[in-house]
Amino acid sequence: MELSPIGLVHSGIRFRSDMPVQGVDAEIEIFSRYAGGLSGIEENSHLILVCWMHEAGRDVLTAVARKVSGDLPEKGVFSLRSPVRPNPLSVSVVRLCGVRDERFLALANVDLIDGTPVIDIKPYQTGWDCVFSATGHDRTEKIRKMGPGEYRAGLIREAVNYHGELCPGVAVGVRIAEAATRIFERDLRHPQVSVAPGPDPCIADALIGITGASPGNRRLGCSGGDRYVLSCAGKEAVFILREVPESVDAILAAGEASLFDCAVHSRPQQRR
Known part of the structure; x- marks a missing residue:
């Protein structure tokens, strides 16, 4: 398995502990050799952003949602959105606010620190990706x-x-x-x-x-x-x-x- 970053996150947040739960506005720089892949992207209001959380631990299978409270019950990482996991991929839905110079994307609701490698971008499609009837744990x-x-x-x-x-x-x-x-x-x-x-x-x-x-x-x-x-x-x-x-x-x-x-x-x- 071989992954090659297609770009980088430019964010005002440099430390994971400073990241708000709802994320921040940030810019994604797509490397020049991949810029052609952005053709038509401005037609979408939201995108699915796949990144590699390069500072996350990879040897943890249970964790606590510490951004909310450190005394919540411990759960398996596959039932949490914690950055620590065997393969620290981040998959998040972000809002596309604009495109600059054909390879810089202005985004909202980005919960990734500055310098995070971008692995892939996909258009968010309401009819397929939104499951309004989905249920989860009692919050x-x-x-x-x-x-x-x-x-x-x-x-x-x-x-x-x-x-x-x-x-x-x-x-x-x-x-x-x-x-x-x-x-x-x-x-x-x-x-x-x-x-x-x-x-x-x-x-x-x-x-x-x-x-x-x-x-x-x-x-x-x-x-x-x-x-x-x-x-x-x-x-x-x-x-x-x-x-x-x-x-x-x-x-x-x-x-x-x-x-x-x-x-x-x-x-x-x-x-x-």
């Missing part, structure tokens, strides 16, 4: 150990991945999701969490992207009014919007009480 314990800023960043990414942009409606959906997580004390992707969005389609998209609710899994309904309702295990949280700022930054900085009224009720549990 409740991990969420509890996250800082509020880190958790919000994750919610924003899930909402934007589904909706397409961070607009005011998506920002409101993120704030509702933050409050619901606190109320239910549970990962909102849990099968017991259901959503009945109100009339704003952007807020609805955000809540769907964050929770994974759909009509097919019977977790998505309709509130039938101007309310946004999330339910879980006999508890219902009803959100009614107040005057919402027009700026995303203002929405993310505002106190919850200025954005919406929230009432929590008990409700009978339904059998699925």
